[in-house]
Amino acid sequence: MPEGPEVETVRRSLAPLLVGRELGKPWVSELKLRTPTTSRGMKVVQGQRVRALGRHGKLMWIETDGEPGLMVRLGMSGKLLVSDRGAPRAKHTHVVVPLDDGENELRYVDPRRFGEVVPYKAREKLELELARLGPDPLAFTDDDVDHAVKKLKATKRSLKDAVLDQRLFAGVGNIYACEALFLAKLSPELRGVDVSKPKLRKLVLALADVLKSAVEHRGTTFSDFVDGQGGYGENQDFLHVFQKEGEPCPTCGRPIRRIVQGARSTFLCRRCQPKRR
DNA sequence: GCATTACCCTGAAAGC
């Protein structure tokens, strides 16, 4: 499940292969993604030369020398890859864009189709999407940290729910929410309003640390995630609690527990992350 | 305005 660090890893791996390349005639599958992509819609990027790859939170986009571009959300199982044109297309390949080097093509593969590839004619559409997202902990300023602490202190939602809110922390998903709460020694079940500001600050800083460290390890691969060249991440070797139900807590040795919050798994240590404040 | 629930979809795992 790609979160901010995984998307950043994809962006970094794809940039050298895409920047400077001209995009050819796109191919689009019949099956609908979250937002249906059509061949006609994709035409706006045909003939455009890639200038840069951007990312904020889990949203990635391909900018061109002109106004049009492509926004990509990987959802749960999406992969954006540059592949040899001759290589067989993986099952669930939904969008293909040939590159002008004559050898490679950009492919979007997504079994669960929770992701999307959205072409845009003008940059305004991209700006509109970005306006819906909060600051990205990978690029936090001191002001962003202060603001996030205030927002958390004001909410009656659980810390876990609040941390997953993309309007507060763009790019945080289930893995890094669990990890940051563990490092901050806070129970995911506590309400923001019930936690002191210094502790909330610790949580916000832990989120930024956890994401940065995951980028250094090129993301977390459980089942699906690969970078733009098919490589695996290795951050799964550095996790403390996520998907470790029953294993000993790295701090106190008690077994890691799994609970369900908002239909999502949360992993925690009951001793290190007590419910009482 | 906020919280909760349902939904989209497939593959893997569990159950039979």
Place this chain on the structure above:
DNA sequence: TGCTTTCAGGGTAATG
């Protein structure tokens, strides 16, 4: 062994 059922999960829309 092989078929059927259940579950996971990001983001959003609908509902309470």
